[in-house]
Amino acid sequence: MIDDFAKDNLHGRLRRDREALLWKLDGLSEYDARRPLTATGTNLLGLVKHVAIVEARYFGEVFDRPWPEPLPRWQDSDGTDHWATEDETLDQITGFYRRTWEHSDATINELSLDAPGHVPWWPEPFSNTNLFAILVHVLGEANRHAGHADILREGVDGRTGMRPEHEQQIDEQARTAYYMKIEQAARSAASIKA
Secondary structure, eight states: OHHHHHHHHHHHHHHHHHHHHHHTTTTOOHHHHHSOOSTTOOOHHHHHHHHHHHHHHHTTGGGTOOOSSOOOOGGGOOSGGGSOOTTOOHHHHHHHHHHHHHHHHHHHHHSOTTOEEEOTTSOTTTTEEEHHHHHHHHHHHHHHHHHHHHHHHHHHHOOOOSSGGGOOOOOHHHHHHHHHHHHHHHHHHHHHHO
8 A cells, every 4th residue: 555655656746847847948949948058058958858868768678668769878878868959859859758758657557666677777786676766766867857947947037936837927126136135145144254
């Protein structure tokens, strides 16, 4: 009984974080979705692409349920799993991500939490694992990158929130006042510590 509860809870949270991550692309142009927004090139569409590849691998290869489309080999990662090439469109990558959901969900639904898996890119003795550990791992990846996407999207157009129903109208005056309050606190703390 607790296994069913844990599995349903983790799977539900994964579904929530998938939707949150994908929502961060809502309404963006091809350029804004893919342009580098940090010094290391982190971008919104690249985050989605990366998380899609992670899901496809972990809920596929790890449980001998390979993803049916070509994926970059984990051994040969050249960084292109973190950004969209000029030949990849927003629709292609979001479509790929949605297809991974179906594949991942089938694995999660069909296997028990203690179903054995093997992660060849993890060191021994951790490479032999189970569905529970992979669910927790992938949920952590999705959650982490959805958080990155929150910050990146705020930088693009000020949009915040986890899902459309949580989005708030942007009150620039209130936002500026709040920002200045935090800035003043930081300056005051710095001068006290100096």
